[in-house]
Each structure stands twice: as C-alpha cells, then as structure tokens.
Amino acid sequence: MKRILVVGAAGQIGSELTVKLRKIYGNSNVVASDIKAQVPYDLKHGGPFEVVDCLNKQKISDIIVKYNIDTVYNLVAILSAVGEAKPDMAWKVNLGSLLNLLDLSKELQFAIMTPSSIGAFGDSTPKDKTPQETIMRPDTIYGVSKVSGELLCDYYHKKYGIDTRGVRYPGIISNVTMPGGGTTDYAVEIFYKAIQERKFTCNLKPGTFLDMMYMPDAVDAAIELMEADPNKLRHRNAYNVSAMSFDPEMLANEIKKHIPDFKMKYKINNDLQKIADSWPNSMDDSFAREDWDWQHKFDISTMTEDMIKTLKKRLNEK
Ligand code: SER
Numbered sequence: 001m002k003r004i005l006v007v008g009a010a011g012q013i014g015s016e017l018t019v020k021l022r023k024i025y026g027n028s029n030v031v032a033s034d035i036k037a038q039v040p041y042d043l044k045h046g047g048p049f050e051v052v053d054c055l056n057k058q059k060i061s062d063i064i065v066k067y068n069i070d071t072v073y074n075l076v077a078i079l080s081a082v083g084e085a086k087p088d089m090a091w092k093v094n095l096g097s098l099l100n101l102l103d104l105s106k107e108l109q110f111a112i113m114t115p116s117s118i119g120a121f122g123d124s125t126p127k128d129k130t131p132q133e134t135i136m137r138p139d140t141i142y143g144v145s146k147v148s149g150e151l152l153c154d155y156y157h158k159k160y161g162i163d164t165r166g167v168r169y170p171g172i173i174s175n176v177t178m179p180g181g182g183t184t185d186y187a188v189e190i191f192y193k194a195i196q197e198r199k200f201t202c203n204l205k206p207g208t209f210l211d212m213m214y215m216p217d218a219v220d221a222a223i224e225l226m227e228a229d230p231n232k233l234r235h236r237n238a239y240n241v242s243a244m245s246f247d248p249e250m251l252a253n254e255i256k257k258h259i260p261d262f263k264m265k266y267k268i269n270n271d272l273q274k275i276a277d278s279w280p281n282s283m284d285d286s287f288a289r290e291d292w293d294w295q296h297k298f299d300i301s302t303m304t305e306d307m308i309k310t311l312k313k314r315l316n317e318k
Contacts, residue, residue: 003068008075010034015177017219022047031067054097074114082181083142094145102156111163116238118170120146123278130280132287139278153237165225166238170211172218175310183275191307194255194262195317202248203269209281213243214298228292243296245282254304
C-alpha cells in the first residue's frame with residue numbers, strides 16, 4: 001500500500017488530486033500539506049494534514065519520516081504570470097521545494113512526481129505537434145524553473161536511482177480551486193463570468209491556440225503515471241500530455257451552445273500574449289499514450305458541458 005505526501009495540496013491541482021488519491025489509497029495513507037493553514041474542509045479533515053513551508057527541509061523530512069512516506073506529489077509552483085512579476089521568488093520556490101525533496105529522497109528513498117508544463121517550451125520550439133524531445137529554451141522564469149526541474153529529476157534518477165516522474169501539463173481547467181496566476185487562466189475565468197455575468201473580456205487574442213486539459217484528466221494523468229510499470233517508461237521528466245487545443249473563439253462558441261446570450265470581447269494583455277505566443281499550439285503526446293496508456297476522457301465539448309453544469313450548481317445560478 002502506498003503512503004503518499006502531497007506538497008502544495010491546497011493549490012489548483014492539489015485540492016482535487018488529494019481527494020482522488022484518498023479515495024484510491026485510503027484517507028489515512030494520503031497526507032496533505034500546504035503552507036496555508038486555512039484550506040478547504042475536505043483537505044484538512046478528510047485525512048492527515050500538515051502545515052509546512054516547502055522550503056523548510058527539516059520539517060518536510062520530519063513529515064516524510066513520521067508518516068513513512070514512499071511517494072511524494074510535489075505540486076508547489078509559482079505560475080507563469082506571477083513568476084514574471086516576481087522572478088526571484090518563482091525560482092526560489094519552484095526549485096527550492098524540488099531540491100529539498102530530491103536531496104531527502106537519496107536517504108529516505110521515496111518516489112517523486114513533479115509536474116512540468118507547456119511553459120517549459122519557448123519561442124524557438126516547433127509550435128505544432130510539439131515533439132516529446134525538441135528545443136527547450138523557455139522565455140519565462142516559470143519555464144526556466146520547469147526545464148531545470150525536469151533536468152534535475154532526470155539527473156537524480158540516473159545518478160541515484162530515484163524514481164522521479166513527471167508530465168508536461170497544458171493549461172488546466174477546473175471548478176474547485178482557481179489557478180494561481182498563469183497565462184492559461186482565461187480558460188477558467190471565462191466559465192465563472194459566462195455563468196454569472198453572461199459576458200467576458202479575454203486577455204489573449206483570437207487565434208491564440210494552446211493545449212488544455214480538464215482537471216479529472218489531469219488528476220488521472222498524475223496517478224496513472226505513478227502507477228505505470230517503470231520498465232515501460234522511455235522518458236521520465238517529463239511526458240507531454242494533452243487533451244484538447246483551442247483558441248478563445250472556439251471556447252466562447254462552445255459556451256454559447258449552453259448560454260446563447262454569452263458575449264466575449266477582447267482587451268489584450270501584451271505580456272501574457274507574448275508568453276502564450278511562445279508556447280506550443282498543440283503537443284504531440286504519443287509517447288505518453290504508448291508508454292503508459294495515457295488517454296484523455298474530456299474534449300472541448302464534454303469539458304464545457306461538465307464545467308457549466310458543475311459551476312451552475314456550485315454558484316447557485318440557473
Ligand atoms: N497554466 C500554466 C500557466 O499558465 C502553464 O502550465 O502558467
């Protein structure tokens with residue numbers, strides 16, 4: 001039986017991944033941890049919960065020993081837009097947390113899952129069907145930290161035999177916890193505004209194609225990769241995974257099928273546009289599909305239908 005620690009459990013991915021992990025492996029076998037003490041009820045009371053700053057290596061080590069942890073999901077991240085405003089902090093947090101875990105894993109021998117991102121690619125990367133192995137010279141500090149993290153994880157795997165694994169996530173669309181300041185956030189905010197105000201001002205241009213994924217698929221990708229047979233993994237850090245690629249117009253048209261009077265206008269944020277333009281339009285994720293049977297379940301229409309249904313209920317809107 002796995003004994004799991006989720007670091008950054010109150011974030012966009014962590015808040016839903018932790019709940020699913022507890023369903024699969026049992027509540028007491030999944031420890032949630034976050035720097036914030038004020039977290040959703042489920043997280044705090046659905047199983048063990050620890051308040052910890054991921055940069056506090058001693059405390060992370062104490063938790064791993066206390067709960068006899070064998071697998072860590074390291075979800076601590078400062079995203080792309082916030083990272084550009086605070087590059088020092090983005091580097092310190094994104095790499096600091098990972099370096100602490102990698103160093104501890106040499107002695108305590110646990111597996112580590114660390115998400116990478118479409119942000120690990122840059123303007124010189126081929127934009128369509130971006131291959132698994134290609135040019136990776138990102139233009140944001142977020143991307144620089146993600147590529148560095150990928151390389152560090154590969155290094156620790158090869159040199160010390162640590163079981164490091166990762167996926168390059170696209171923009172993730174979810175309805176529980178808001179993303180924390182990324183370039184792809186418009187694809188989440190649009191749903192809240194469409195339901196509550198019937199209108200949305202998009203900060204990226206029409207024609208800005210980006211890879212996206214619905215949260216249930218993102219959660220499954222992380223868990224399935226950690227369950228995969230290590231002998232089948234031709235890559236470790238990190239696998240391209242995708243589910244859909246769309247631009248703001250396509251998403252707005254999909255939403256209009258459910259909310260016909262929805263209207264979208266544009267006010268471009270040039271800084272975000274530059275970041276989005278430097279990322280892939282669509283990734284080739286065939287290695288993930290071949291090596292560990294990655295399959296997405298939601299496309300743009302099933303995701304939109306589920307988002308609207310779930311959010312309407314949660315926001316109490318008709
Ligand atoms: N969603 C992230 C961002 O926009 C990309 O991984 O920063």
